[in-house]
Amino acid sequence: MNDHVTDSATTSFLAHRDLLFTVAYEMLGSAADAEDVLQETWLRWVKVDLAQVRDPRAYLVRITTRQSLNRLRVLKQRKETYIGPWLPEPLLTAPDVADDVELSESLSLALMLVLETLSPTERAVFVLREVFKVDYDEIAAAIDKSPATTRQIAHRARHHVDARRPRMPVSRAQTKAAMESFQNTLRTGNLQALLDVLAPDVVLVTDGGGLKQTALRPVVGSDKVVRYIAGAARKAGTPFSSEPTTVNGNPALILHLDGMLDGVLAFRAEDTRVTGLYYVRNPEKLTRVMTETPLTSR
Numbered sequence: 001m002n003d004h005v006t007d008s009a010t011t012s013f014l015a016h017r018d019l020l021f022t023v024a025y026e027m028l029g030s031a032a033d034a035e036d037v038l039q040e041t042w043l044r045w046v047k048v049d050l051a052q053v054r055d056p057r058a059y060l061v062r063i064t065t066r067q068s069l070n071r072l073r074v075l076k077q078r079k080e081t082y083i084g085p086w087l088p089e090p091l092l093t094a095p096d097v098a099d100d101v102e103l104s105e106s107l108s109l110a111l112m113l114v115l116e117t118l119s120p121t122e123r124a125v126f127v128l129r130e131v132f133k134v135d136y137d138e139i140a141a142a143i144d145k146s147p148a149t150t151r152q153i154a155h156r157a158r159h160h161v162d163a164r165r166p167r168m169p170v171s172r173a174q175t176k177a178a179m180e181s182f183q184n185t186l187r188t189g190n191l192q193a194l195l196d197v198l199a200p201d202v203v204l205v206t207d208g209g210g211l212k213q214t215a216l217r218p219v220v221g222s223d224k225v226v227r228y229i230a231g232a233a234r235k236a237g238t239p240f241s242s243e244p245t246t247v248n249g250n251p252a253l254i255l256h257l258d259g260m261l262d263g264v265l266a267f268r269a270e271d272t273r274v275t276g277l278y279y280v281r282n283p284e285k286l287t288r289v290m291t292e293t294p295l296t297s298r
Contacts, residue, residue, distance in 0.1 A: 023132060024071075027068040092292050092293060097296075102130070124139075174271070191230060202277065205218045252266045263281035265277060
């Protein structure tokens with residue numbers, strides 16, 4: 001391969017790198033695995049005859065999708081031996097990600113957990129169609145299905161996801177307000193006020209990966225969640241400090257204990273109450289919460 005072809009391949013790849021990473025991350029929920037997929041995509045891209053490629057973006061997305069599907073099967077085996085609940089790896093994101101409403105919703109830890117319940121192919125189709133607006137013919141080529149079958153898969157995946165979304169659309173401002181109320185109750189230690197912030201059927205999911213102590217299954221119900229939080233505070237011995245941030249395009253809190261990063265807490269809200277709490281303590285998943293990761297749907 002001559003230098004000119006290599007330069008052209010590099011230019012095209014770098015122009016779409018953030019998009020490709022976002023596609024892979026949306027499908028995998030792991031930045032490290034998304035980076036591995038990008039490396040595999042690059043190795044295949046440099047072998048392509050660029051003279052035959054009409055749309056480099058579409059071609060690169062196709063390669064990334066196929067590599068992500070291969071990686072999803074490996075991840076499935078890894079998750080089967082994971083200790084406790086598995087949550088996606090949180091990423092510190094720039095404000096412009098939050099401005100893209102569809103992207104930020106799809107990146108929320110709450111929705112990414114829903115995507116975990118889809119089959120790998122359903123997840124690929126949903127992500128490519130709903131988030132990245134890829135046309136059905138391109139998706140069909142990426143997953144080796146007919147366009148008609150791809151449409152059926154998209155319909156099935158959309159129905160599954162819609163059934164598990166909040167009943168009413170929730171604005172970023174509403175989520176932020178609910179988060180701030182929760183943060184205030186943490187600061188004051190007022191457990192009754194905390195009950196008022198939480199929806200009766202709130203769910204707390206904690207991810208320590210066996211490296212940090214967490215609940216080994218989701219905690220359901222406001223009373224149980226408050227008791228769990230109060231117990232965690234007692235065990236810590238010293239108060240948690242919290243700092244508002246934007247993770248995966250959505251409001252979140254970074255929690256510190258004795259000046260050390262303890263975890264990231266993401267929220268799902270309906271109306272003015274918190275319906276979902278997602279706390280990632282696994283230190284292996286906290287490497288990207290201090291430096292922004294560029295994500296894009298374009």
